[in-house]
Amino acid sequence: MYRHGAHRLDGERTRFALWAPDSREVVLELQDGAMHPLQPGEDGWFALELACPVDTYYRYVIDGQSRVPDPASRRQFGDVHGFSRVVDHGAYAWRYPEWSGRPWHEAAIYELHVGLLGGYSGVEALLPHLVQLGVTAIELMPLGEFPGRRNWGYDGVLPFAPDGSYGSPDDLKHLIDSAHGQGLMVFVDVVYNHFGPEGNYLGQYASSFFRQDQHTPWGAAIDFGRREVRDFFIENALMWLLDYRVDGLRLDAVHAIGDSSFLVELAERARSAVGSKRQIHLVLENEHNQASLLRQGFDAQWNDDGHNALHVLLTGEVEGYYADFAEDPTAQLATCLAQGFVYQGQVNRRGQPRGEPSSHLPPSSFVLFLQNHDQIGNRAFGERLAAMVDEDALKAATLLLLLSPQVPLLFMGEEWGSIQPFLFFTDYHDKLADAVRDGRRGEFAEFSRFSDPATLLRIPDPNDADTFNRSQPDLNLTAQPRQREWLSFYRSLLRLRQRHVVPGLPGAHALGVEMLAPGALSASWRLGDRRVLRIDLNLSETALETGARSPAAELIAAHRVNDEEYRRGLLPARSAIATLEVAP
Known part of the structure; x- marks a missing residue:
């Protein structure tokens, strides 16, 4: 089933495979210095079967020069530049192997960042609170190994290896297992549209992984027309669904993939591999509003249109992408509630048509939210709505969010009215750190709020550890009167949703x-x-x-x-x- 990476064949032997079409020679180097040449095969593949124990440390030596980790590493030692480690996914003893998931219409999703909550163990400690809150699923922001100890996760470069700063693969499985034991689904956010700016070595030995004739905001576009590339990402999806037994995936920014046939194939292969005994759910983030994909194996799409209309009504902000919702946000919210997407082929502020007709889709095809990691963290100072808008207006909008037939999504801390900022954070150094900090500030240079250059300099440095620390949820405040009131409000509405609305959603x-x-x-x-x-x-x-x-x-x-x-x-x-x- 898996072609990329290192896989246990039995109790002793492991098969190592690397697609390196630009290379003449690939050698497996173990931590003790032992060297084992891989055998060249067809279409640029190199492979080797070797007797070695679980947790063997290894890396590849390309043409006697470059030492690189396995791009499909299941676990790392020493961050993204270090040794990869052999993992036996079959060794974990699941405590709730009979868990088969929950139907999609029951979903009420809670998005969270594992690092800010103290790793997998910290998230696991929060599960009783989430069960009492009334959500039915947690969505983990991307987990793939990233440089340093702090990152949103969208700059990952080793998508098969959960980042070591959060805990071990077994720690992650224990979290997922515990969530299932308490009736919670677990979704993982996956990034298949780009690799981060540090630690991706694929271009050195597999340049055809990328297209030099197409570029994205992150560099050369990934070539999804190649079978090896498609398999790389589809195998990643299968790993999360089968080896970690997650209940679903949220695919980040698929409009930057540019090949819908890849997405359709991924959905088909994922559902075929999991079979009918488990319920899995696939959710898109897609600026192009391709409603057709929601009839081709995908359950739903994040409804940015609905959020944007509500945000304009609550805040009055109309700069940036909110300009598309400035003229009549009430009418646009009405369209969202009646038909799903606001933009179904209409021209946006750039003069480009956006979207496909969506009125034929059920309301549960759309994930609605007032806040998420993007909409808070992509603000210069990471302000949450509770710190910006009238409390009664926000509660009224929350009633709509939690009782409408669209699937609701909350962002961690929202349920207790948190005013703690959620900022953009990374852990880069030297020139890359400077580029990320300056680029971040440059993104806001055209906003009227930052017409004074001195104001731009106040935007937090993503690489400063304090930026990460300031973003940690203020869990200690949940006992305060204001926070208790917000919690009671959310719990009550989520109970009402499960009692009155969910049974009628199909x-x-x-x-x-x-x-x-x-x-x-x-x-x-x-x-x-x-x-x-x-x-x-x-x-x-x-x-x-x-x-x-x-x-x-x-x-x-x-x-x-x-x-x-x-x-x-x-x-x-x-x-x-x-x-x-x-x-x-």
Whole structure:
């Protein structure tokens, strides 16, 4: 099944394989200095079977000169430039081998950064809190080995090796196992569109891994037209799903891949390999809004459109990509709630058409959020919404997030109203550190907030350890009154979601959205069990009349709406109401 990397054949022997089409000779070097030549094969492959114990340290010597780690290393010693290590994935004794997953419509996702929570053991200690909160899945930001001890994970260069600073492969399996034992799914965010700027040696011996005629923001594009390259990343997906038994993958920025056939093949092979006894889920981040992929093996896509419209309504910010949502964010939010994507082929601010029609897709094809790592961390100072906007307006938007039929995603700390920043952090040195710091600040030079060059210099240095430390969630504050109030709010809404909304999500579809005023709307969906879910949202500063509600409607949740206002059909400023009734 796996062609790339080192794999145990039995209790004694391991097969080592490297695709190195630009090389004449590849030698396996062990930590004790022993050298074992790999045998050349067809199409640039080199391979060797060798008797060696588990956890053997090894690397490759290319043409007698370059010493490089295995690009498909399952574990590293000494960071991205060091020795790779032989792993026996079959040796771990799973405590909950009968776990078969949960259906997608039950998903309520909690995105987190493993390093900020203290590694795999720190995340495992948080699981009881997440179960009590009411989420049903955790999503781990990318785990692949990256340079240094601090990184978001999107600069990884060894995607098969979970970063050693978080713990061992068995520590990660123990976390996943414990999550399954508590009823939580585990998703891993994977990056298949680029490699980070330090520690990727593929260009030295496999230059055809990349396309010199196409470039991305990170350099030469990866050549997904080559079978060896496609297999490299598909095997990575299979490793997470089979060897680590994760329940799903979130594929980062697939619009930078440029080959949809690769994505379709990945989904087909993943589902075939896992089989029908386990439920797995595949989620995209895709700026191109390719709705067609959501009928070709992918369960859902992150709905940036929905977030952007809500963000503009909550903050009034209209610079950068928010400019595409400046003209009428209420109408755009209405489109999102009724049809999924806002941009379904319309021209964006750059004059380019974006997206495909999505109204035929069920609401659960879209992952909705108010905050995530991108939307907080890509701000110059990493501000969270709780530190920026009116609390009642944010709670009203949260009611919509957690009770609408789209799949909700939370970002760590959101549930207790955290105002701790989440900043962009790395651990580079010398010239690369300077380039990353200066490039980061340069990204904001055109924003009006940074028209004064002195303000740009205040943007935190990603490589400063304090930038990482300041981003650690303020877990110690969850006992404070304000945090307890936020926690109670989130727990209550998530319980209501599981009780009232989730059972009707299979077969749910939008009935329509009425815009009541700028910043206010009323959205309705027919659930699969024939009930009608209605959410009225008012993010404006003015109270509105929504008209008399059906006597048959059951009020399931409200923020800033009292009984009299509900009976009179009033919707106060910065409020929200959710009701259910049986359809005639």
